[in-house]
Amino acid sequence: MDPLSALRDYTSRGDLQKIVRMGDEFFFGDEYSFPCNSPTSFRSKQGSLYTLDSLVHYVNNAHLKHTDYMQNARLLKLQPVTFTDRKPLLDYLQGKISSHDSIEPVSINPNFPNPGFANPSFASVSDQPLGYDPSAPEKTLNSNFTPSLNLNSIAEAPISLNPSFPGLNYGNDPGAQNYGFDPSVTVDEPASANGLVGEEGNKKKPRILDGTGAGYINLIRTMERPLKDRETLLECRHRDFHTILLNSSKREEEKVRRDGVLVKSRGDDRNYSEDFGPRDSKYISVLRPSKGSKVGEGVPIILVPSAFQTLITIYNVKEFLEDGVFIPTDVKVKAMTDVKQTKPECVTVQKKFSRDRVVAAYEVRDKPSALKAEDWDRVVAVFVLGKEWQFKDWPFKDHVEIFNKIIGFYMRFEDDSVESAKTVKQWNVKIISISKNKRHQDRAAALEVWDRLEEFVRSRSHS
Known part of the structure; x- marks a missing residue:
């Protein structure tokens, strides 16, 4: 019997205490004895065969955590059982499985009894060692063949x-x-x-x-077992990537600001830009509306509510409209507090993800009472809260006049109740829905806001 089979026999019977080490040998009761460094037929995923002393040490310490077991094995200078081999090896030794892919055919040591070959009359033809002569004395083999191989093992080698x-x-x-x-x-x-x-x-x-x-590659891959896949590698517990997002947004903001200054400095009296080529009438009408149009002189203004109940505020409007990413207001406020930033009075936003290279700038404010009479001519859009008091002291007589001169947007979560938008549905505003968790869908919502806003500005300029 080979060392692995003997160890499996004693492990499955619960007789591990009968395996005693004396000197450089393991004695399995009074039945077998093997050298401690005898290679077994169980091959590790690293390619080497486990030795008997390594497996005896493992099966007696299988209850330990893998890190504790590895440290213990290193202290004893034993070959440790790898993490991927632990379970299949233990299942085989305990008799839960009859075989495993890592077990290789081994030679039978004739010095120890083999229950399978004790009586040749019960052994099948395919189980007889290659070169076996029934007429010869027992354990006499044909010298032309290796005693350890039989017909089945040759076919499966x-x-x-x-x-x-x-x-x-x-x-x-x-x-x-x-x-x-x-x-x-x-x-x-x-x-x-x-x-x-x-x-x-x-x-x-x-x-x-x-x-x-x-x-050769296929042979190697058959021995490999994946420990982690792409999803488990991307899972990071107790980690918040919001700081990375904020830093990325700051870098983009600085880049856009530098590009905007560069474009203004390179433009000449002939309306020519080295970056964008000759400026067409569309570009000039968006950035600098012509005198006498319905849009007031200067940068167009977008109004947002000052209350935190709405999804879009002056704190997170820049990330949403420029980067297409919705960040909750409370998260943004906390991040600004951590870096000791105060609430901005005015935020400038630009449409960065446009199909053409025309960049239009808008001012975002949340204090309508601070606007002068000429500033109201520049107001082109408003994000509504859904409350009547938001329009108090506005220079318009009713909602009809407001939303004829200003395009309105109402932001809501897609799974919010219908009652939350009941009042808004009576107004001429565009309802934009976003998901609470699927941030990759924010970009589509931001693009919808930009498309409707630009269409409204064009129609208002030509009215």
């Missing part, structure tokens, strides 16, 4: 790349022997795996490993 392996044909390449393999190795395999002999059993079928190395 893995492919060997050793030049001395008799099943390999290296052709006429003299350099192939020096490297141990040939790019076009022909492997001869027995056509039958049931041990048939004669004309049918002697037939062989060639298998070619192509020169690209795909055959």
Whole structure:
């Protein structure tokens, strides 16, 4: 019996206490004895065979955490069992599984009894060692064959790349022997795996490993087991990436500000820009509305509520309209407080993700009472809260006049109740819905706001 089978036998029976180490040998009761460093037939994922002393140490310490077990094995200078091998090895030793892919055929030591071969009359033909002579005395083998192999093990043996392996044909390449393999190795395999002999059993079928190395790679991949996939690698507990988002937004804001200053400095009296080429009438009408149009002189103004009950405020409007990312107001306020930033009186936003290279600037304010009479001519949009008091002291007589001269937007979560937008539906405003959790959908909502706003500004300029 080989060391792994003996260890499995004693482990499954619960007789581990009968395995005693004396000197450099393990004694399994009064039945077997093996050298401590005997290689077993269980091959690790790293390619080496586990030794008997390593497996005995593992099976007696399988209850430990893997880190504690690894430290203990290193202190004893033993080969540790890898994390991926722990469960299948323990299941095999405890008898929960009958075999495993990591177990390789091994030679039978004739110095110890083998229950499977104790009585030759009960052994099948395919289980007899190759070269077995029934007429010869027991344990006498044909000298032309290796005692450890039988017909089944030969049929199931893995492919060997050793030049001395008799099943390999290296052709006429003299350099192939020096490297141990040939790019076009022909492997001869027995056509039958049931041990048939004669004309049918002697037939062989060639298998070619192509020169690209795909055959070798497939052999390696069969031994690999994935420990983590892409999703588990991206999972980070107790980590908040909001700081990274804020830093990225600041860098984008600085870049846009520098680009805006550069564009203004390069423009000349002929309305020519080195970056964008000749400026067309559309560009000039958006940035600098012509005198006498319905849009007032200066940068257009967008009004937002000052209350925190609304989704869009002066704190998070820049990230939403410029970057297409919704950040809750309380999160943004906390981040600004941490870096000792105060509430801005006015925020300038630009449409950065446009199909054309025209960049239009807008001022965002949340204090309508601070606007002068001429400033109201520049107001082109408002994010409504859904409350009547938001329009108190506005220079308009009713909602009809307000939303004829100013386009209104109402931001809501897509799973909010219908009652929350009941009042807003009576007004001429555009309802924009966003998700509470799916931030990748914010960009589409921001684009919808920009499209409707630009369409309204164009129609108002030509009215």
